[in-house]
Amino acid sequence: MRQLLIMLLLWLPLSAQAAIDSFEFRDDEARERFQHLTAELRCPKCQNQNIADSNSPIAQDLRTEIHRMVQQGDSDQDIIDFMVARYGEFVLYRPRVTAQTLALWYGPFVLLAIGAVVVLVMTRRRKRAGSSDGAGNGPADVLDPSQGLSAAERHRLDELLKQDKK
Amino acid sequence: MLRRLLVFIPLLIFFVMGIFLWRGLQLDPAELPSALIGKPVPSFSLSSVYDENRLLSEQELKGKPALLNVWATWCPTCKQEHEQLNRIAQEEGVTIYGINYKDDRAKAQDWLTRYEDPYALNIYDDKGSLGLDLGVYGAPETYILDKDGIVRYRHVGEVNEKVWGKLRTLMQDLDGSGS
Numbered sequence: 001m002r003q004l005l006i007m008l009l010l011w012l013p014l015s016a017q018a019a020i021d022s023f024e025f026r027d028d029e030a031r032e033r034f035q036h037l038t039a040e041l042r043c044p045k046c047q048n049q050n051i052a053d054s055n056s057p058i059a060q061d062l063r064t065e066i067h068r069m070v071q072q073g074d075s076d077q078d079i080i081d082f083m084v085a086r087y088g089e090f091v092l093y094r095p096r097v098t099a100q101t102l103a104l105w106y107g108p109f110v111l112l113a114i115g116a117v118v119v120l121v122m123t124r125r126r127k128r129a130g131s132s133d134g135a136g137n138g139p140a141d142v143l144d145p146s147q148g149l150s151a152a153e154r155h156r157l158d159e160l161l162k163q164d165k166k
Numbered sequence: 167m168l169r170r171l172l173v174f175i176p177l178l179i180f181f182v183m184g185i186f187l188w189r190g191l192q193l194d195p196a197e198l199p200s201a202l203i204g205k206p207v208p209s210f211s212l213s214s215v216y217d218e219n220r221l222l223s224e225q226e227l228k229g230k231p232a233l234l235n236v237w238a239t240w241c242p243t244c245k246q247e248h249e250q251l252n253r254i255a256q257e258e259g260v261t262i263y264g265i266n267y268k269d270d271r272a273k274a275q276d277w278l279t280r281y282e283d284p285y286a287l288n289i290y291d292d293k294g295s296l297g298l299d300l301g302v303y304g305a306p307e308t309y310i311l312d313k314d315g316i317v318r319y320r321h322v323g324e325v326n327e328k329v330w331g332k333l334r335t336l337m338q339d340l341d342g343s344g345s
Binding site for chain 2: 044045047056057058061065084085086087088089090
């Protein structure tokens with residue numbers, strides 16, 4: 001029984017060590033910078049994880065490296081440049097604004113603007129079509145299609161509806 | 167007339183997206199171009215796998231176009247490609263330099279005696295420092311160096327017959343134009 005207990009106790013520290021890779025920081029600011037950087041940099045091996053999350057050996061190495069640089073007092077930009085020089089722009093979850101990434105950064109806004117223009121043009125066109133027939137020219141005429149009809153058209157519509165009832 | 171053409175817009179969007187997605191299916195997102203293409207091999211000073219007192223540096227990788235292969239005994243794919251590397255070195259006379267990446271010296275030596283050694287030089291990088299500078303993210307990786315020690319290409323994963331065919335063409339191009 002005692003032996004079993006000792007055996008179990010021997011296992012305890014092992015399991016505790018495996019789960020945590022512990023870094024010590026000189027101050028809270030360094031810790032925050034480390035957490036921020038490892039969250040923003042992408043693991044080259046398991047590409048859908050950042051360096052902070054990934055358990056792959058390369059991510060562990062990079063965490064150690066970033067920790068070393070943070071402790072050494074290197075700026076965020078230095079560390080990011082260091083990573084990009086080795087692993088390419090790919091490691092940046094927040095890509096830099098360059099000629100290549102312009103579409104990525106501003107494309108959505110361009111699409112939004114195009115959408116807005118299309119909506120604007122379409123509503124204008126409808127308004128104009130409504131008012132040229134002499135019927136009401138508020139936005140309400142769009143909701144009621146019969147308002148946009150001329151007298152002759154309305155007469156024809158009535159005829160058609162009567163036909164249906166027979 | 168215009169209205170009639172507008173009807174085709176969704177179809178057009180469908181085709182454009184289809185082409186992009188189709189192309190996306192055939193891309194391998196795990197294949198990253200090296201950030202070092204066109205740049206020299208980072209400087210290093212590491213010992214040889216065989217002799218801790220023999221220091222190697224990037225200068226010794228210059229001279230002729232060569233392959234730089236990152237390997238380790240803990241890496242199963244390295245074992246798979248090893249025979250191919252032996253063949254390339256012995257039969258085709260290609261210079262291959264090895265980086266023994268985050269490994270154990272004794273195990274590495276044992277492996278090289280057991281499976282033969284295709285490497286002209288064997289760099290012992292147990293801390294992975296040269297690997298880090300090269301942007302290695304998983305062994306095996308194979309780089310093509312030109313005669314000035316400039317990185318020209320990187321392949322991640324096994325060098326099989328098909329991959330070697332591609333690497334060989336690239337190396338021959340270097341030989342032709344790099345003189």
